[in-house]
Amino acid sequence: MPLPRKARLTAAEYIEGVLASDRIKLAQAITVIESDLGSDLELAEQILDAVLPHTGQSRRVGITGTPGAGKSTFIDALGLYLIRECGEAVAVLTVDPSSPVSGGSILGDKTRMEQLSMEDQAFIRPSPSRGHLGGVARRTRETILLCEAAGFRNVLVETVGVGQSETAVRSMTDFFLLLMIPRSGDELQGIKRGIIEMIDAIAINKADGDNLDAARRSQGEFRSALHLFPGGADGWSPQVMLCSALHRQGIADIWELILQHREQQETGGFFATRRRQQALDWMHELVDLGLEDLFRQHPQIAAELPRASAAVREGRLSPLHAAQRLLSLFEGRPVAGPGRS
Secondary structure: OOOOOOOOOOHHHHHHHHHOOHHHHHHHHHHHOOOOOHHHHHHHHHHHHHHHOOOOOOOEEEEEEEEEHHHHHHHHHHHHHHHHOOOEEEEEEEEEEEOOOOOEOOOHHHHHHHHHOOOOOOEEEEEEEEOOOOOOOOOOOHHHHHHOOOOEEEEEEEOOOOOOHHOOOOHHOOOOEEOOOOOOOHHHHHHHHHHHOOEEEEOOOOOOHHHHHHHHHHHHHHHHHOOOOOOOOOOOOOOEEEEEEOOOEOOOHHHHHHHHHHHHHHHOOOHHHHHHHHHHHHHHOOOHHHHHHHHOHHHHHHHHHHHHHHHHHHHOOOOOHHHHHHHHHOOOOOOOOOOOO
């Protein structure tokens, strides 16, 4: 005989749990927020509306980097520093590439941050990107707010990696850190210009042992390269730091730089402006996501999309005409005849 299904929590129970820093309730609330089920949408809105007045007080740090740069090891070291040396709790939102089969995370974030995951003051939440652009998960913004409402003063967002639309993380964090490793070549050549123009600092990781001299050379090269880019409107000049996450070296200096950046931004009035822009970006993203959902749930679109996809794949219909046909159906306009590329 099957076991009875556990009763669903009410919005009030989720809200109470999050505000009480209940890690289990926080994780469950994030699951509701990330859910694609239409039945969870209203519940998610109720939770977010209630916790919103308790958000906005954290330091939001985005961390990206090239493959092999040691992002997880760096976050492990930084999180331990914040907990053990600064006495502050830390939430880590890690975004993994998604499995094309199951849609779940491919990597195991908690296993990649072994020491930090053992700390009571740490909360690590892995989320699959599910193909969402920007190097972040679809509901990363909302998850940040839930963590803030749960009392986390520091929220670290680890992205998938330097990719085509990685800069989306910049629109939801206060400090954007690019993690690199020491090399003798032109490390910046493979990084999109847009990312370089948005970073607040570069940290060259693995600057230890035989790598130390190469790391120092890279530091000089990066500093010279950054001078070629125009300064930001907020008056902040990106710094290039050295660190060894494995040996816990340079971590305190990087955190001090993050605090200096926060002070400089608040003093100049840029911090409040940035947070207001983040709220506006969030609204635009929710509108885009909502429109996409409405489009895919439209009865005629649901019926026509597989046929149009097959026609494009087989070369019987041009992608342009297929897209126009689908949009016409969605808008209720007359559909033009077939076309070929």
